[in-house]
Amino acid sequence: MQLGLVGLGKMGFNMRERIRRAGHEVVGYDRNPDVTDADSLADMVAKLEAPRVVWVMVPAGDITRQTIAELGELLAEGDLVIDGGNSRFTDDTKNAEALGAKGIGYLDCGVSGGVWGLENGYGLMVGGDAAHVERAMPIFDALRPEGPREEGFAHAGKVGAGHFAKMVHNGIEYGLMQAYAEGFELLEASKVVENVPATIKAWQRGTVVRSWLLDLLVRALESDPELDDLRGHVEDSGEGRWTVEEAINHAVPAPVISAALFARFASRQDDSPAMRAVAALRNQFGGHAVVSAGPSSGSGTTQS
Numbered sequence: 001m002q003l004g005l006v007g008l009g010k011m012g013f014n015m016r017e018r019i020r021r022a023g024h025e026v027v028g029y030d031r032n033p034d035v036t037d038a039d040s041l042a043d044m045v046a047k048l049e050a051p052r053v054v055w056v057m058v059p060a061g062d063i064t065r066q067t068i069a070e071l072g073e074l075l076a077e078g079d080l081v082i083d084g085g086n087s088r089f090t091d092d093t094k095n096a097e098a099l100g101a102k103g104i105g106y107l108d109c110g111v112s113g114g115v116w117g118l119e120n121g122y123g124l125m126v127g128g129d130a131a132h133v134e135r136a137m138p139i140f141d142a143l144r145p146e147g148p149r150e151e152g153f154a155h156a157g158k159v160g161a162g163h164f165a166k167m168v169h170n171g172i173e174y175g176l177m178q179a180y181a182e183g184f185e186l187l188e189a190s191k192v193v194e195n196v197p198a199t200i201k202a203w204q205r206g207t208v209v210r211s212w213l214l215d216l217l218v219r220a221l222e223s224d225p226e227l228d229d230l231r232g233h234v235e236d237s238g239e240g241r242w243t244v245e246e247a248i249n250h251a252v253p254a255p256v257i258s259a260a261l262f263a264r265f266a267s268r269q270d271d272s273p274a275m276r277a278v279a280a281l282r283n284q285f286g287g288h289a290v291v292s293a294g295p296s297s298g299s300g301t302t303q304s
C-alpha cells in the first residue's frame, strides 16, 4: 500500500526503510532536504492517492500537534492519520475529534524499539477504531517484528489507548534501567566482584534478570568498562512524568517508577539544595559536622 510519512529523523528514517523493504510505497516528508521525498507537507499529500494514510513521526508536543492540525487542513474525508510519536495520550482525543469533524480517521500508535527497529522491528501498541486499524494493518505488519502478530502488536483499545500503553511501557523502562544501574554501581563500589563487566555479561543467559536492556548495558560496558566516558546526567522526555501523574490519578502505588524518575532529576544537580538543608538541620539540632561549600562545589572542608 501507499503511505505518507512525516518526519524522517532517527525513527522515521529507519521506519521508511523498513516499510519499503516490505514492498510498500512511502512518500516521506522532512524539513531536511537531504532525506525528504517531497518539498512540503502539501506536496507530500499531493503525491498520495486518495484515500490516504499518513503516519506522523515528529517530536511529541507542539510539533506533533501543529503537524496534525496542518494535515487536517490538507487531507480530506476518508483519509487516515496515525500519530506514531511519544505523544501524551490526552492529546489523542482532541486530535481524533478535530480530524473526525472532517471525516478524517485517527489512530495513536506507541512505537518502541529505537534505532534498532530497522532490523529488529518495532513493538507497536495502537488505539482507535477497529476499521482504521484493519486498514493500516499492512503498515503495522511491515513495522512489527517477525513472528506472531500478537507478540509485537496490540490493538490496545479506543483512541488514546496506544499512547497510554506506550507511556506505561516507558515508565517500566525507567524502573528497569534504574535497577540495572543501581546494581552496576553497587558491584563497582564494593570491589568484592573483581570483573564487573564480565559478571553482568554472564547474566545474559540463564538468569532471572536477562533482558534486552541488560544486553544493551553489556554492550555499553564492552566499549567503556566503567562508563568513565559519560557523565551521570540523564534527561527525560515526559513519559515517566506522565506515568507517575497517572499513578497518582488512579491511586496506584508506583514507588519504583517514581524513584527512577526522581533519580534522573537528581542526576542534573551538581549540588543538592535539599541535602544542604538536611546538612544544615543536622548541624543545628545535633552540632553534626558539615562540609562548607568552598571555592568550587564538592571541594569544601569539613566543619563542626
Ligand SMILES: O=C(O)[C@H](O)[C@@H](O)[C@H](O)[C@H](O)COP(=O)(O)O
Pocket (backbone or CB within 6 Å): 086, 111, 112, 113, 114, 170, 173, 235, 236, 237, 238, 239, 240
Ligand atoms: O521504547 C522505546 O523505544 C523508547 O522508550 C523510546 O520511545 C525513547 O527512547 C524514549 O522515549 C526515551 O524516553 P525518555 O527520554 O523519557 O527516557
